[in-house]
Amino acid sequence: MVEQTESLVLEILRRMQADMAEMKSDIKDLKTGQIEIRMQLHSMDGNVLRQERTIAAVQVKVDRIETRLDFTDH
Secondary structure, eight states, rough: OOHHHHHHHHHHHHHHHHHHHHHHHHHHHHHHHHHHHHHHHHHHHHHHHHHHHHHHHHHHHHHHHHHHTTTOOO
């Protein structure tokens, strides 16, 4: 009876160990995915900033053209 109990406990511990190994692997995958998402967000932020800079430069040029052509609202 003692051997059966020990065997049962060992089996449960082995299952728990396997489950924990799987959980560690899943957590590692989640962390990797999170890093990839952060990198994509950072890249998107950079793209937005470049677009805003380009739009601002175009606005300056449009304002200059309007001033030269006297298209300003009075």
